[in-house]
Amino acid sequence: MSEMRPLLVFVHINKTAGTTLRYILRSSYGARHCDVEPWHGAWSDPPFSTADLRRVRKLYPRLASIAGHRISGHVDLEEDGTDFRYMTFLREPIALCASRFQYQLDYRKKQGLVFEEWIEKDWVRDAQTQRIGGTTDPNDAISVIDRKRMFVGLTERFDGSILQLRALRAPDLDIAYAPVNVAKSSNVAKGLLADPATRQMIVDANQADLELYEHVEREVYPAQQRAYETSLSGPVVAFREGTRKGYDRRNLALYGLKQRVLLKPTIRLYRGRRTRGLVQALMR
Numbered sequence: 617m618s619e620m621r622p623l624l625v626f627v628h629i630n631k632t633a634g635t636t637l638r639y640i641l642r643s644s645y646g647a648r649h650c651d652v653e654p655w656h657g658a659w660s661d662p663p664f665s666t667a668d669l670r671r672v673r674k675l676y677p678r679l680a681s682i683a684g685h686r687i688s689g690h691v692d693l694e695e696d697g698t699d700f701r702y703m704t705f706l707r708e709p710i711a712l713c714a715s716r717f718q719y720q721l722d723y724r725k726k727q728g729l730v731f732e733e734w735i736e737k738d739w740v741r742d743a744q745t746q747r748i749g750g751t752t753d754p755n756d757a758i759s760v761i762d763r764k765r766m767f768v769g770l771t772e773r774f775d776g777s778i779l780q781l782r783a784l785r786a787p788d789l790d791i792a793y794a795p796v797n798v799a800k801s802s803n804v805a806k807g808l809l810a811d812p813a814t815r816q817m818i819v820d821a822n823q824a825d826l827e828l829y830e831h832v833e834r835e836v837y838p839a840q841q842r843a844y845e846t847s848l849s850g851p852v853v854a855f856r857e858g859t860r861k862g863y864d865r866r867n868l869a870l871y872g873l874k875q876r877v878l879l880k881p882t883i884r885l886y887r888g889r890r891t892r893g894l895v896q897a898l899m900r
Contacts, residue, residue, distance in 0.1 A: 620699040624681035624786055627689050627704040629747050631715045633771045634683075634705055635797035639863055640778065641681045644790040646867030647874045648680040652687065655886050663688040669695060671886075674899045675878055681786075689760045690750035701785045702764045706744055706832055707771035709825035713818045714805035716740070721804060731808065735817050742824040754827040761836060768836050777837075780844045794862050 626641065628634040641649045654660070655668050664687045673679060673695070693700055707715075713735075720729055734740060742752045748766075749757030761768060767785050769777030782789045799805075808814045819826070885891040 621697055622699045622701055622786075623679060623695075625687060625693065625700055625702045626681065626683035627687050627702065627747060627766075628683050628685050629704060629706070629744055630685060631712055631719055632705040632707040632744075633774050633795075636774075636793055636795050637705065637769075637778070638683050639796050639868070640789065640791060640793050641683055642871040643793075643863035643867050644786075644788065645680040646864070646870035648676065648678050649871055650676050650679060650682050650879065651875065652682045652684045653883075654686055655883055657887070658686070663691050664693075665691060666694045669693050671899055672879075675882060676874075688750065689748035689757070689764065689766060700764070701767070703767040703769070703781060703785060704748065705769040705771055705774075705777065706829055709744065709822040709829055710809065710815070710818050711805070712744070712771075712825075713740070713822055714808045715799065715802070716743070717808065718799060718802060718804040722799065722801065731814060732817070735821050741821040745824040745828050748828075752824045754824045754831065757824075757828050758831055761832075767840065768832050770832070770837055773837070776841075780840045783844045783847050784840060790864060792862060 624641065626634070626637060628638065638651065650672055652664055652668065652672055654662065654664050655671055664684060669682075672682070689702060689704065717729075717731055717734060720734065739746070745752055745754050745757045749755075749760050751757075760766065767781055769781060778789075778791045778793070782791050808818065882895060886895040
């Protein structure tokens with residue numbers, strides 16, 4: 617029987633240090649990494665699917681990793697001969713929610729956004745649980761993590777998490793990094809957390825995420841740590857003073873070139889009413 621080919625599948629939850637992890641994947645695999653989205657539309661349902669993966673494979677036959685905000689843990693990707701290695705990062709839910717609101721103001725330029733209205737939106741509440749499990753029931757997310765043997769890192773323990781990730785899921789990962797997309801200011805987030813009324817609203821909106829995060833802290837992360845400690849039969853590069861803190865610029869360039877020259881234009885043609893049939897025919 618031929619050996620299964622591994623594919624890292626990163627479920628990227630906004631404001632959990634996911635952009636830094638994406639850069640690690642790009643730096644490690646270059647043109648073998650793909651930032652993906654559903655081919656029918658970047659932000660319209662359904663999420664990234666098996667059919668989307670098949671199309672990506674036509675362009676990336678040596679694919680090593682995929683990442684994206686529209687990859688969901690509860691959506692099963694299927695491909696013969698592939699060992700899907702799912703992974704995600706979680707962040708303490710109260711801090712995460714406040715940070716996501718600040719992001720809407722600073723980067724999405726939604727200066728007129730009212731917190732009391734924003735916090736009531738379905739996609740805001742229990743966002744981590746929803747992305748992994750597809751519902752606001754933490755037991756659904758926990759079930760997905762268990763069933764898929766999903767690696768779960770913690771933003772607050774980022775260095776330890778990527779050491780575990782390398783040892784347990786991706787031995788060829790280049791884990792040298794520099795932080796990316798760090799917020800320039802956290803004043804708005806701090807203000808929300810300091811105010812008892814708005815903090816309570818955040819707590820109320822993230823009860824499932826709090827339960828999920830507690831489970832990961834209590835059960836999943838310690839289990840990964842134990843497995844990491846016993847997997848060191850061979851050498852694992854640890855972080856030390858003087859370790860290179862940066863990325864492989866050649867691989868970043870190769871990743872970017874393939875995305876801009878091949879993937880993005882092909883998706884645009886696929887979405888075009890007059891050109892979609894041609895792209896579908898070429899990808900059979």
